[in-house]
Amino acid sequence: MVETRLIDVTGLQSLLDALVARGYRVLGPTVRGGAVVNAEITEVADLPRGWGDDQEPGRYRLRPRDDEALFGFAAGAQSAKPVFFPTDELLWRGRRTAGGSGFEAQSAESAQAAQGGGVEEHGEDGPDTRPTALLGVRSCDLSAVGIHDTVLTGRGFTDAHYAQRREGAFVIAVACSDPGGTCFCVSMGTGPRPEQGRGAPFDLSLTELLAPEHRFVVEVGSERGGALLDEIGATAAARGDLAAADAVTEQAAQRMGRRLDTDGIRDLLYASIDSPRWDDVASRCLACTNCTMVCPTCFCTTVEDVSDLSGESAERHRVWDSCFTADFSYIHGGTVRESTRSRYRQWMTHKLASWHDQFGSSGCVGCGRCVTWCPAGIDITEEAAALRGVPGSNLPTPTSPPTPASE
Amino acid sequence: MTAVAGAGSRAAPRGDPFVPRPFVVRRHRQDTRDTWTLVLEPADGATMPFAAGQFTMMQAFGAGEAPISISGDPARPEVLEHTIRNVGAVTRALVHAGPGTELGIRGPFGTGWEVSSGRGGDVVFVAGGIGLAPLRPAILEVCADRASYGRVLLLYGARTPEDILFGDDLRRWAADHAVDVQVTVDNGQHAWQGRVGLVTQLVDRGGFDAVNTLALVCGPEVMMRYAAMALRARGVAPARLRLSMERNMKCGVGLCGHCQLREYFLCVDGPVLTYDVLEPLMSRAEL
Known part of the structure; x- marks a missing residue:
């Protein structure tokens, strides 16, 4: 039996206060630079109250809502990815020894422990070692975090930095009430309502209700989540509240801006290796890497070696990389994927097909960011439909039931 | 053999897979105008067992890191041998690392040749250029257990006679271990008495029992593709044909994503894969 509670806006503030009191660095959605982004928050007033968004291929605009919704927007500009998997990670630090012929290298952990800090990012007053509490994780992004857990910690070699950040993190999911024009989580079977057991686990999951009173139905996902609610005196949710919460996600599921037919998608992509559609998309794709930067599951990285002027000390950083660059596949003698055609094919085939072979799931969670943030407005759902030979419309049929994932 | 226990085995690296271990260059030998062989020993004395066909991520301090196949003897894990062609900034720093210099090593990584699965039959090694280096550990493994194998052929193509690697080895393998060593070059000057032509032509000459042959191929991808086609044409089964x-x-451990060939991470699923897996993937450009 799922345990549910009810809190109001004051209760949400108490929740934030309790997390801060427990030593968490609380990250949540806030408006910055005309977009909803994750940043450190301490108050309900930091949240995007009264803001919604319009998202279409190549277009993202904030839109004032006519209500006081705190979570009335769709997928923000960035997912949870940079929180647990930062764009720049120190791998090791070393220096020359024995008159220059030798060297010693320390792992990032021991190098930073020597400086009195952990591996968390550096704030203004030195390393920030607080564990993270992340508020506002959408269902699609929760699935993406679950995928990263598999990719980065669930195979032969583990990304210890990622594992450490994930281990201490407190996750508060939020159900979507107002999906965007590029959303298709229903097609990918990842949303719009966070479900324990689908994707990464959450500690708490909120569904925002605006009328008659502004309140939140809270699903308890962990013991520590329940303890936190006990601490702030959250009451049990009434049957009417639960029904209202169900209605929020049910109507959200009916209003997906896009859909992607996942039936046999892996075989479709593999069979489309010689499709002329790749030339078509390449004529529009700028190979700018935006899609891979905003994608919550893209995990490719490269390394950068940084040394001081004397060459006495050096460190290696791991930084995000993208399969859309020429360097990505460079081996001496040339670049394996020279054409944009081959790079888009690699990206889309990886997302929708080879990901299944590698990790047992789709690499796409239907968040729609790659569509929204593509400067050319390239739409993965449209490209998939084109490969299938279905031209045109991506508008869902209004009466169609939610499509479960194909596998 | 201390390294390989059998098919599917893989020597595992120690500690944090991202932090290089210092290895000291003990011997430094120039093989050709652009290729050097380094013999290294672990600075901490802990040996690094490896399987023939595996590679390490080699680092020159401050210059960067590159994946390099191990060219040494898997029966001697106390030393690490790498044969490196100077083709870029990192490999230039590596080949210029003289005796006493410490280089960073991560690994060993990847799948091996598993040449021992060819016991009881013929083995054909097909090498192109520097591709002989990753095959050398497997050839040494066969030579150490020569009686377990039937006919053993090494078909080796180099650009010019000056580019031929491991000349002493080639003579020893032929003279002492009954390896049928056949060498061909793309361009030979008048002093060259040997064959001129493609390594695939050596495959076409046969001299092995194709249905009972294990073929191991390493070289430039285009050479491997044609060599594999020639071996297939003679009747070698795709599952008994392995390519590196x-x-x-960038990482060597399946996390950075760079080495993907459709669903395969070549650093952990490869570099050695069988041709039944590779054939459809190698027949398309830019995959």
């Missing part, structure tokens, strides 16, 4: 693939690699 090269792609960009």
